[in-house]
Amino acid sequence: MGFKISWLAFEALDKATLLDALGFHDTGASDEANEAPFSAAQLPNGWSIIWSNDFGWIETQSVKLPFPTKRTIACQLHEGLMFSAAHGAKDGIEMWSLSHDAQTDLHNLSMTGDLPATFPAIRDRLFEEQKAEDAGSAEVDFIFDIPIELAQSVTGFRHDLWEMDGRRPNWSVIEPKSPPRPQHSFFKWPFKRKGESR
Template identity: 35%
Template sequence: MGFSISWLGLRGLGIEEAAALLQVEVGDQIDAFDAPMNAYANENWAIVILDECRFPGPPDQFLAAISKGRELVVVHIEEHVMFSHAELWRDGRSVWKVGHSGDQNVRDLHATGDLSASFETLRQQAFSKQDEEDDVDYVFDIPLDLAAELTSFRHDEWAPDRLFFELVEKRA
């Protein structure tokens, strides 16, 4: 089956601040990110996880607005078609975007913007592995690894100390 989610990483915010920015409230603590909208925070990032892939996602105007004064990482994942996309926004501007759509071509990779220094290393490693074993889609991980380098979060890596909270609509 696989994951079909989108998530946002907001540097420098806690869960309460991220919820306020997105005009929702923090609900109950939950064991995993299985609610329609979930939040998790590590020491530097608030991660907001949506229970479905919403690519192309929010319009650029929205991303520009919520990234003002901070870094924002946006990730979209559709594992059943091997689609992954990540982008970095900083202070209202798009910095880079990297996407992979492996359902037609496992070597598909689109990248624009001012990419991190590690992008080329990740690309070379993935394509080298892909050359050795064509049955596994290694290129799929490039956008996810770039996002994880910044946020220390991957949707498919479990840590027992992670606390997730449901985000809910504001009560009237």
């Protein structure tokens, strides 16, 4: 079935502060394989991250916290639809977004704002790999990885890697403190995904 997830990471913000600001309770139970609906970790490089096994969760989240923040990265991916997206914000203000939707076109890549400096090299390398793939069996969608790798280039985190710099994040199960209430999404989501099932 593949991954159908979303994750949200804040730079230089400790895990406990992030969970409290977003209304989560840390149960303390380990979740090494991210099997719970929500889990969280303090990454070795200082980023704090919340992982959701709900592909659409990130679409309801605001990253404007009650106190100043540095960089924020949101990432969403659905391997069944081959849809991926990454968004970047600074102190609650969206700075850029990047998405790929293979339902629209295999080479689809939509972007807004001032993308990180790592973007051109990631884009060029993966488009070259896609060009070579298209000349052969054309079974792999390399463009899908562009938003994911861009998010990784900022945070150091990638959903399908167990370790960061030789260290495994200490994931724990987290739960909402109260039933989630509908929120106005901070991020702009103009993307329409055909055939989506959650």
